Amino acid sequence: MKLYWAPKTRASRALWMLEEVGVDYEVETVDIRDSGRDDSPEFRSASPLGKVPALVDGDVRVAESAAICLYVADRYSSGNLAPAIDAASRGTFLYWLMFTPAVIEPAMSEKFNNIEPTPGRSGWGSFDLMMQTLEQGVADRTWRLSRRSRKTGSCR
Amino acid sequence: MKLYWAPKTRASRALWMLEEVGVDYEVETVDIRDSGRDDSPEFRSASPLGKVPALVDGDVRVAESAAICLYVADRYSSGNLAPAIDAASRGTFLYWLMFTPAVIEPAMSEKFNNIEPTPGRSGWGSFDLMMQTLEQGVADRTWRLSRRSRKTGSCR
Numbered sequence: 001m002k003l004y005w006a007p008k009t010r011a012s013r014a015l016w017m018l019e020e021v022g023v024d025y026e027v028e029t030v031d032i033r034d035s036g037r038d039d040s041p042e043f044r045s046a047s048p049l050g051k052v053p054a055l056v057d058g059d060v061r062v063a064e065s066a067a068i069c070l071y072v073a074d075r076y077s078s079g080n081l082a083p084a085i086d087a088a089s090r091g092t093f094l095y096w097l098m099f100t101p102a103v104i105e106p107a108m109s110e111k112f113n114n115i116e117p118t119p120g121r122s123g124w125g126s127f128d129l130m131m132q133t134l135e136q137g138v139a140d141r142t143w144r145l146s147r148r149s150r151k152t153g154s155c156r
Numbered sequence: 157m158k159l160y161w162a163p164k165t166r167a168s169r170a171l172w173m174l175e176e177v178g179v180d181y182e183v184e185t186v187d188i189r190d191s192g193r194d195d196s197p198e199f200r201s202a203s204p205l206g207k208v209p210a211l212v213d214g215d216v217r218v219a220e221s222a223a224i225c226l227y228v229a230d231r232y233s234s235g236n237l238a239p240a241i242d243a244a245s246r247g248t249f250l251y252w253l254m255f256t257p258a259v260i261e262p263a264m265s266e267k268f269n270n271i272e273p274t275p276g277r278s279g280w281g282s283f284d285l286m287m288q289t290l291e292q293g294v295a296d297r298t299w300r301l302s303r304r305s306r307k308t309g310s311c312r
Contacts, residue, residue: 062247091218102257
C-alpha cells in the first residue's frame, strides 16, 4: 500500500487512518508546492485532479481524504473504525464523514477569503451555520461517534 | 423509509437512487425556500444542517446527497450500484462519489460568483481544472463506472 502525501495538507488525515488501522504502508512525498503537480502515471491514476492524499492498494486507486478514510476503515476495520453497512450508526457516520469536504472546507474558504455566504443556495450554508451545527453535534459528548460510551464505558 | 426533499435541489439525486434500487419509500417535501428551515425533530436528527435531501430508514438517519446515495447503494444494492468493499473499483467509485461535493460544487460556486480560484490551496483547484479532470475521466467511455463493458457487453 502506498500513500502519496505532502506535509501540512489533508494527507495527514489519511496517514492517521492508516496508523489507526495498523496496516503496512509506504509513503511517497509529492512536492505539491514547488512543482505544483506530480505527473507520474501511478499517482495520476489514483488522483485524477493531481491532489494529495492519494492511495494505491493493489489494484485499488483512491484519492480525496474522506474517500481514502472510508475505503481503509471499511476494508480493514469494518465494525470498528467504520460502522458496518447495516448498523444504525452508518448513516450518521457517513453524514459527518461528508461534512468536512462538503460543508467545513467550502465554508472556511468563504470565511477566510471574505466572501459573502449564500446560505439558501449553497450546500454548506455559511461559516456560522457550519460552526453552530458542529458545536451542537458534539455538545453532549466527547466524540461525535465513538465505540465507547462516555457514560458506561461499554462498546456500542 | 422517508426522503425529505424539495424540488430543484440535490434531493433529486437521492430520489433517483431510491428509484434505481427499487425500495419502498415515502417523500416529504420541505419548503426550504419560504421558511428556510424545517425544525421538526425527525428531520433535524437526519439533517443537522437543515438541508435536503435527508433520509430516515428505521433507526438510520443520513443527509448529504453523496452520503445518502452511498448508504442506499451499499445497503440495498451492494455489488450492483456500489462495488463491494473489497472490489478493485471501490476506490475509483468512492473518489468520483466525493468529486461532486468536494470539487464540482465549490468550483461551480466560485465560477458563478466570479471569485478568483486558489488552485494550489483549495481542494477543488479551479473550475477549469475540475472540468478538464471530469472530461478526461469519461474521455474513453460512456460512463465513468459501469457494470457493462462498452466493448464486450459483459458485466465487470
